[in-house]
Amino acid sequence: MISRRQMLQASAATVLLPTLAVAQGAPAAGFTLPKLPYAYDALEPHIDAETMLIHHDKHHQAYVTNLNDLLTKNAPAMLGKPIEEVLTNLNAIPETARAGVRNNGGGHWNHTFFWNIMTKSPAPAPKGDLLKAIDDSFGSLDKFKVAFNEAATKRFGSGWAWLVPGKEKPLAIVSSPNQDNPVMDGGPAPILGVDVWEHAYYLKYRNLRPKYLEAFQNVINWDAVAEHYSKAKKA
Numbered sequence: 001m002i003s004r005r006q007m008l009q010a011s012a013a014t015v016l017l018p019t020l021a022v023a024q025g026a027p028a029a030g031f032t033l034p035k036l037p038y039a040y041d042a043l044e045p046h047i048d049a050e051t052m053l054i055h056h057d058k059h060h061q062a063y064v065t066n067l068n069d070l071l072t073k074n075a076p077a078m079l080g081k082p083i084e085e086v087l088t089n090l091n092a093i094p095e096t097a098r099a100g101v102r103n104n105g106g107g108h109w110n111h112t113f114f115w116n117i118m119t120k121s122p123a124p125a126p127k128g129d130l131l132k133a134i135d136d137s138f139g140s141l142d143k144f145k146v147a148f149n150e151a152a153t154k155r156f157g158s159g160w161a162w163l164v165p166g167k168e169k170p171l172a173i174v175s176s177p178n179q180d181n182p183v184m185d186g187g188p189a190p191i192l193g194v195d196v197w198e199h200a201y202y203l204k205y206r207n208l209r210p211k212y213l214e215a216f217q218n219v220i221n222w223d224a225v226a227e228h229y230s231k232a233k234k235a
Contacts, residue, residue: 031079031083033056036115040056043118046219055200056111059199067107087102088184088186103178109181113193117224118216126141127226130225148192148213151175153196153210159175159177159196161174161194162181162192164188165188192225200212
């Protein structure tokens with residue numbers, strides 16, 4: 001008899017659509033749902049398999065479906081553009097569809113980014129230039145975690161907290177409402193982000209957002225964050 005773990009792993013391997021990197025554009029037919037870079041249960045016990053399945057297959061898929069529908073009906077030329085170009089040119093979208101494209105396009109970018117900055121526990125620790133930037137910006141890794149979790153906890157309602165290249169210091173923490181992100185306003189691309197919409201944690205953590213944020217710290221893929229930081233320094 002197949003176990004729940006085997007079922008979830010099989011589903012992850014066979015059901016999901018081809019990978020779409022954050023920086024890639026959409027094919028002519030539209031944007032596609034990226035495949036998770038790990039099995040649904042890979043982040044347990046910190047983030048449960050059921051949450052990952054619903055979050056990815058239902059919520060993220062809905063953003064992709066809605067985005068394609070909105071662009072097909074209102075701005076078909078945008079279907080072949082990179083998602084970043086769509087999000088930084090929202091004024092080119094008819095006003096009646098602009099908010100929908102912002103919300104669903106942001107949801108697609110944010111979640112594609114989010115899946116790829118997590119990994120199964122024990123996750124690699126930050127090191128090298130990234131660790132120095134964290135120390136120079138926040139005093140220590142532990143102080144960064146406190147500041148990051150505080151920003152994410154205080155984000156009222158739904159939204160995201162981000163770690164971005166800073167102006168006065170190497171790194172800074174910001175947050176955004178709904179599915180907004182720093183890229184939309186011409187800001188620097190994040191190197192780390194966390195989803196604080198309730199659908200990201202409510203099945204396991206109920207209303208205890210701080211508990212979810214503590215758990216998230218255990219699955220951050222610091223190697224991926226370091227890669228984003230390295231690219232940001234060269235930009």
